Amino acid sequence: xxxxxxxxxILGIANKKSIAYGIAKxxxxxxxxxxxxxxxxxxxxxxxxIAQELECGTRLYPCDVSKPEEIVALRxxxxxDMGEIDFIVHSIxxxxxxxxxxxxxxxxxxxxxxxxxxxxxxxVEVAKELKPILxxxxxxxxxSYYGGVKYVPNYNLMGVAKAALEMTVKYLAEDLGKDGIRxxxxxxxxxxxxxxxxxxxxxFLLKWNVHHSPLKQNVTIxxxxxxxxxxxxxxxxxxxxxxxxVDSGYNIMGLPAVDxxxxxxxxxxxxxx
Ligand code: NAP
Numbered sequence: 001x002x003x004x005x006x007x008x009x010i011l012g013i014a015n016k017k018s019i020a021y022g023i024a025k026x027x028x029x030x031x032x033x034x035x036x037x038x039x040x041x042x043x044x045x046x047x048x049x050i051a052q053e054l055e056c057g058t059r060l061y062p063c064d065v066s067k068p069e070e071i072v073a074l075r076x077x078x079x080x081d082m083g084e085i086d087f088i089v090h091s092i093x094x095x096x097x098x099x100x101x102x103x104x105x106x107x108x109x110x111x112x113x114x115x116x117x118x119x120x121x122x123x124v125e126v127a128k129e130l131k132p133i134l135x136x137x138x139x140x141x142x143x144s145y146y147g148g149v150k151y152v153p154n155y156n157l158m159g160v161a162k163a164a165l166e167m168t169v170k171y172l173a174e175d176l177g178k179d180g181i182r183x184x185x186x187x188x189x190x191x192x193x194x195x196x197x198x199x200x201x202x203x204f205l206l207k208w209n210v211h212h213s214p215l216k217q218n219v220t221i222x223x224x225x226x227x228x229x230x231x232x233x234x235x236x237x238x239x240x241x242x243x244x245x246v247d248s249g250y251n252i253m254g255l256p257a258v259d260x261x262x263x264x265x266x267x268x269x270x271x272x273x
Contacts, residue, residue: 002233004031007082009074011037011063011126012091012143013050014194019143020091021050022221023228028054030229032087035059035078065092065122071129084135087232090126090142093195094118099157101200107157119161123168127176127183136180139232142169143224144187144243146251154200166243173241182240184231189219189247211270212257214249 008027012020013036024034034056038047044060051060059081063074078085095115099107123142147155148162166185173183190196190205199205209218227246230236245251258266 001031002235003027003229006032006086006233007034008032008085008087008089008232009035009037009078009130010089010091011065012089013037013047014039014043015046016050017191017193017221018091019188019191019193019221019224019228020089022223022225023089023091023141023232024054024225026222026225026229027087027232030233032232033082035061035082035085037061037063037074039064065126066118068125068129071125075130075133078130079133084133085130086135086138088126088130088134088138088140089228089232090123090140092118092122093143093158093161095157095161095198097198100198101154101156104156111157112160115157115161116164119158120164120168123165124172127172127181131176131179131181134179134181137234137237138181139236140172140176140181140183141228141231142183142185144169144185145190146187146245146247148187149251152205154202158199169243170241177240182231182236184236184239184242184244186224186228186231187243187245187247187251188224189213189250191219191221191224193221207272208270209248209250212250212253213247214252217248219246219248 010020010024036051036056038044061074061077063070096111099111144162144166147159148166169183169185189209196202206218224246257269259269260266
C-alpha cells in the first residue's frame, strides 16, 4: 500500500472517463484518503456517487479555479476536515471553442486569456493557496499534452497553454523545492474524455497515435492513473520538475511509422483509415 497514510485533493474529475478519476482510483487502491472538487452545483449531484466510490465521504467541495475565493474556501474546508494534506492533483484545462480549431492566427484575445487563466495560472494559484496546509514532502501533479511541445492539428490555443504549463511546472518545482514540495506533470497521450471532445477532429489524433506510437495503442486512464500515483507517492521522492510521458512512446518518434519493402525502401505505413 504505497499511499497508505497519504491524504490529498483531486481537482478535475468530471466523470469516470476523466484522467483525474484514473489517478484517484490508483491512489485509493494504494490506501490514500482523498477529497474531490466539483465546478458548479450542476456537477455536484453527478460527482456524489464517484465521491462515495472513492470513499471520500463528505469530502466533496466546490472549486471553480476562476474564482480565487473558492480556492481559499477549499483550503479552509480541507484544513478543517483533513488537517495537512500530502498531494494535489490539478487535472484542469479549458479553452473557448474558437481557440481549438481553424486558423491559429484568428485566436481571439479573450479566448487566449481565459485558456491561460484556467489551464495555467490556476496551477500557481492552487499551489500558493493550498501551500499552508501541505505536508513537508508534499507532491503536486498536473496534466499536459505533446501539443505543448510540437504542433498538433487543431490543438491550437491549448498547445500554447500546455507549453506555458510545462514551464510553470519547472519554475514552481524550483521555488517550492525549498519547502520540500515536488511539482511534476504527466504528458498523456490522447484519451477520449469530455475535454478532448472540444478539440476539432480528435478521433483523428486517437487513430494517428495508435499507428505511429511504438506500442501501437492508445493509453488508458488506468495507465495514466498508475504513473500519476507513482509521482504523488514517496516512490518518486527524488523526482521534481519532470514532464513524464505516458503516451505509448509516441513522443520519441522522429518520423511517423514506416514500412520497409524487400529492398529496404521505406514508405508511410498508414493510409489514414
Ligand atoms: P475532463 O474529464 O473533461 O476533465 C477536465 C476537468 O477540468 C473537468 O473536471 C472540468 O470540470 C475541469 N475544469 C474546467 N474548467 C474548470 C474551472 N474553471 N475550475 C475547475 N475545474 C475546471 O478531461 P480530461 O481529458 O481528463 O482533462 C484533464 C487534464 O488532462 C486537462 O488538463 C487536459 O488538458 C489534460 N490532458 C488530456 C488529454 C486527453 O487526451 N484527454 C491528454 C493529455 C492531457 P467540468 O467538467 O465540471 O467542466
